[in-house]
Amino acid sequence: MKEIATIKGIVIKSRSKEFIVLSGGKEYTCAARGNLKMKDKKLITGDKVEFENGVITKILDRTTCIGRPRVANVDVVNIVIANAPQPDFMLIDKMIIECVKSNIAVYITVNKCDQDKTLAQYVLDNYKNAVDKIYLVSAVTGEGVQSLIDDLREKLCSLAGQSAVGKTSLCNWIFTKKEAVNTLSLKTERGRHTTTSREIHYQDDLFIVDTPGFSSFDIQSVNSYDLMNYYKDFAPFNGKCYYIGCMHIAEPDCLVKNALSSGEISQDRYNRYLAIYKEIKEYEKRKY
Numbered sequence: 001m002k003e004i005a006t007i008k009g010i011v012i013k014s015r016s017k018e019f020i021v022l023s024g025g026k027e028y029t030c031a032a033r034g035n036l037k038m039k040d041k042k043l044i045t046g047d048k049v050e051f052e053n054g055v056i057t058k059i060l061d062r063t064t065c066i067g068r069p070r071v072a073n074v075d076v077v078n079i080v081i082a083n084a085p086q087p088d089f090m091l092i093d094k095m096i097i098e099c100v101k102s103n104i105a106v107y108i109t110v111n112k113c114d115q116d117k118t119l120a121q122y123v124l125d126n127y128k129n130a131v132d133k134i135y136l137v138s139a140v141t142g143e144g145v146q147s148l149i150d151d152l153r154e155k156l157c158s159l160a161g162q163s164a165v166g167k168t169s170l171c172n173w174i175f176t177k178k179e180a181v182n183t184l185s186l187k188t189e190r191g192r193h194t195t196t197s198r199e200i201h202y203q204d205d206l207f208i209v210d211t212p213g214f215s216s217f218d219i220q221s222v223n224s225y226d227l228m229n230y231y232k233d234f235a236p237f238n239g240k241c242y243y244i245g246c247m248h249i250a251e252p253d254c255l256v257k258n259a260l261s262s263g264e265i266s267q268d269r270y271n272r273y274l275a276i277y278k279e280i281k282e283y284e285k286r287k288y
């Protein structure tokens, strides 16, 4: 009897009922065994799998997985922002919270720096202690992209962010050195070629997932009393305020609030912390 070899690989994209699995540098088109299509353990891009004869038989345990972008085993989430469309910093802060909570490294890449540099300065001033790395790039001129590439080697990186910030353009530049050609629709501020699926692009030791843009983010799984722990910029102060268990809200002698006046913590980031805290509190009130 002929033996069937089980091979391990990673799902790089899916289309309807087909999954493309990368293994040993080759791509295999596979179907999934019925029980791998159930809602709670549905196969997604980034999943490491076992397959045999074109059928995926097993999903290996995921190291990481956040709700948005929904990609498994990501090492780095790279939040892409641009001067247009205007950044939604509440959305960005929520993404950072979710990544820190899930132990995923988080970078911010300010794209379209060929157009404008004020956003770049804002991000450097307000996010230097909040995320792991910040890159200032242009997917049109290619400026700044090489240092991003150098930091992404041997990691699975998922791009994330609002529609039309240039995630696909950045991918195009990284993998083909060709600039983006599609134009921004003025009416919707969305690219005309808006991405609809999550796909891993790869070359040598670079693995980057292009994802569809989004404009809302759910952090209902975060507890209000844990929230401060997902702010890396608060880390030097957490647990050191006058009140044991200070959440840096209305408590007196709070080191985080003191750090606002010295500029060590960004006032804007802190204001959004209060707003997000309030949102979570309201959600918790409705729930219990």
Ligand SMILES: Nc1nc2c(ncn2[C@@H]2O[C@H](COP(=O)(O)OP(=O)(O)OP(=O)(O)O)[C@@H](O)[C@H]2O)c(=O)[nH]1
Pocket: 111, 112, 113, 114, 115, 137, 138, 139, 140, 141, 161, 162, 163, 164, 165, 166, 167, 168, 169, 170, 180, 181, 182, 183, 184, 190, 191, 192, 193, 194, 195, 196, 211, 212, 213, 214
């Ligand atoms: N000036 C300038 N325009 C850019 C740059 N990067 C992207 N664009 C333009 O921005 C628009 C949107 O780019 P996309 O790459 O489609 O954006 P996206 O983030 O993939 O959008 P979704 O797939 O909808 O999430 C296009 O018109 C691009 O040509 C850049 O660095 N500079």
Ligand SMILES: [Mg+2]
Pocket: 167, 168, 169, 193, 194, 195, 210, 211, 212, 213
């Ligand atoms: Mg896109």
Ligand SMILES: [Zn+2]
Pocket: 241, 246, 247, 248, 249, 251, 253, 254, 255, 256, 257
């Ligand atoms: Zn405090």
